[in-house]
Amino acid sequence: MAIVTVSGEPGCRTGEVARLAAQRLNYEHLSAARLDALLAEEFGEPGETPWPDKAWPAMAASVLVRLATQSNLVIGVDGAELLFEGFPALLRVRVVAHPNRRTGNVMLDDHLERPAARHQLKMRERDARQLRRLRFRRANPAPDSFDLVLNAGSFDGEPMAEMIEAAAHARALDSFGLLAPAAEAQRQFQLRLQLARYGMKPKGHAALKKAQFYHPSEQIFANLLDFYRIAWEYEPKSFPIAWDAEGRVLEAFTPDFYLPESDTYIELTTMKQSLVTKKNRKIRLLREIYPGVNIQVFYLKDLQDLVLKYGLSGVGN
Amino acid sequence: MKTPALPMIERVLLTREQIDQRLKEVAAEISAHYRNGNLKLIGVLKGSVFFLTALARELTIPVKVDFLAISHFSGEGSSTGVVRIAKDLDESIEGEDVLLVEDIVDTGFTARYLLQTLAGRGPNSIALCTMLDRTPRRIVPLQVDYCCFEIPDRFVIGCGLDFKQLYRNLDFIAVMKPDKA
Numbered sequence: 484m485a486i487v488t489v490s491g492e493p494g495c496r497t498g499e500v501a502r503l504a505a506q507r508l509n510y511e512h513l514s515a516a517r518l519d520a521l522l523a524e525e526f527g528e529p530g531e532t533p534w535p536d537k538a539w540p541a542m543a544a545s546v547l548v549r550l551a552t553q554s555n556l557v558i559g560v561d562g563a564e565l566l567f568e569g570f571p572a573l574l575r576v577r578v579v580a581h582p583n584r585r586t587g588n589v590m591l592d593d594h595l596e597r598p599a600a601r602h603q604l605k606m607r608e609r610d611a612r613q614l615r616r617l618r619f620r621r622a623n624p625a626p627d628s629f630d631l632v633l634n635a636g637s638f639d640g641e642p643m644a645e646m647i648e649a650a651a652h653a654r655a656l657d658s659f660g661l662l663a664p665a666a667e668a669q670r671q672f673q674l675r676l677q678l679a680r681y682g683m684k685p686k687g688h689a690a691l692k693k694a695q696f697y698h699p700s701e702q703i704f705a706n707l708l709d710f711y712r713i714a715w716e717y718e719p720k721s722f723p724i725a726w727d728a729e730g731r732v733l734e735a736f737t738p739d740f741y742l743p744e745s746d747t748y749i750e751l752t753t754m755k756q757s758l759v760t761k762k763n764r765k766i767r768l769l770r771e772i773y774p775g776v777n778i779q780v781f782y783l784k785d786l787q788d789l790v791l792k793y794g795l796s797g798v799g800n
Numbered sequence: 801m802k803t804p805a806l807p808m809i810e811r812v813l814l815t816r817e818q819i820d821q822r823l824k825e826v827a828a829e830i831s832a833h834y835r836n837g838n839l840k841l842i843g844v845l846k847g848s849v850f851f852l853t854a855l856a857r858e859l860t861i862p863v864k865v866d867f868l869a870i871s872h873f874s875g876e877g878s879s880t881g882v883v884r885i886a887k888d889l890d891e892s893i894e895g896e897d898v899l900l901v902e903d904i905v906d907t908g909f910t911a912r913y914l915l916q917t918l919a920g921r922g923p924n925s926i927a928l929c930t931m932l933d934r935t936p937r938r939i940v941p942l943q944v945d946y947c948c949f950e951i952p953d954r955f956v957i958g959c960g961l962d963f964k965q966l967y968r969n970l971d972f973i974a975v976m977k978p979d980k981a
Binding site for chain 2: 496503583584587588590591593594596597635636639640643706707709710711712713742744745747750779785
């Protein structure tokens, strides 16, 4: 089992560093949003009563140690460095930067002028400290909680990912193999005891879903998104679009990609015209039933133009 | 206007007169907005050179100019690397009012990456100006501050936009024939 945790000060674009490091190491990347989805799968949606903050470390650890039996992980979640005490194959990374640098990132990411970005950054710092205090009883992480500290003011995301890769190799993380089921069971026993205090019990539902592309064009599109450092998920959600009289789902539509940063679904259409017509009907239904869902359709011609623009040859049908 | 006798052109989308007229209007907006600022135009090689030059000539305020270039996507393997600055700016932009000048914005991939990169270098402000905005292709959200023309979802050439490195020097914007693009 190899686990790399990447956390950072607000405005450091820590998520991007974690994603790039996962690509380099060929580990599974878990963002905060993805972990939230897995926790909802495991413990049910929080609903009107939010999950108790004090239970969060045990909830997260319960899911993560199970996933560590299936894959090596890069976890881009604040506080994750505190979830694996005593684990041997662990690399804990912290990303920091001067406030000017972080303000610049917020200016752009949130389309704000500098004074508003400074204020926004202060609010995020306050929220992050508060969340840490609630979950871990300490507002700021201790410096010795980390094995590697990187300055985002000196390095861009890609060189930082390179350094994380080098540190992971230096610590020979790959040599440990995946977490053994017996070790997982032992840890789960401890976590179940902790969760029982809050009346919570892991269901064992949350699991990794690996991208298995159906069509070569999907691989090319994924490569293009990776190239531009755009986070994506492959077929993460199906939308029911037709039901029978008893309310059973008769038909569902699963868009190819989801881009979490822009909350947009992308459907690639590279098939024959007759099938395109059928797919267009499904997309029309999806838009009618789920008006809040943002979906964009990319046709083969669009993809060819993209490929032409970005200098890649050979998009085949 | 008569369509020039170039075999790959389906039709002229924007004439030189239309481009010049709109460019004057956008330049006036920029000049007014940055009249008390410290404006630096940053062009992305190679496409934006023609537009940036024409725009800069119409501005009525002092302006600095710099250029950068980025690496291109090239490969179909499972890993294709990530975009990088291939040619960086010659000077710092710290404390300056940066206007990134693009020939065309479509998916938003390139502009998003460049704006993120430049914003981290301590400019006083940063904004985006594009000659053409092909909004039907937008994948990532992007705030375009100055735009000359929104165009339909067609492959276009001219005024810096190329097809296999050709036709950048056309002084109008033309739609490529579908079978040529």
